[in-house]
Amino acid sequence: MAAGMLMPMVRFAVDPVLKAEEGGDFVATKQKVSDLTKDPVKVDFTFKQKDAWYESEVTNIAWVYKDDAGKIVALSPTCKHLGCTVNWNTDKEHPGQFFCPCHYGRYEKNGQNIPGTPPLAPLDVYPFKEKDGYLYLGKAQPRKEA
Helix, strand or coil: CHHHHHHHHHHHHHHHHHCCCCCCCCEEEEEEHHHCCCCCEEEEEEEEEEECCEEEEEEEEEEEEECCCCCEEEECCECCCCCCECEECCCCCCCCCEEECCCCEEECCCCCECCCCCCCCCCCECCEEEECCEEEECCCECCCCC
16 A cells, blocks of 8 residues: 555656657757858857756857858857856957956957966857758857867
């Protein structure tokens, strides 16, 4: 009789862990790949995140552009110093760079940290793919050094 009462509770606690994930590793954005230029644009994207049995909708940001070779570059906006959000071209003294207003961190357009500023590592990069003309982004990853 005790097992009959406990089984539904165990099932409730374990079910979210055993449930298969849907949708894969990439999240669709509203950004058309054909509209990307050499100037970084802020791309917002939303996905559902599951924490055990609680599901929430999360909105993330990426800075995306095409480099001189025409290859897509997707950078995380999270500063590697203390996690503030960087913005493109907002520091009038240093135009054409990503700037973190919290502690004056700076990054080159390619996400490389500028020596002498607080960040000690480059911005993370998003893996990406194109599907039906739209940009899909994966989970941000630390840059692999050459």
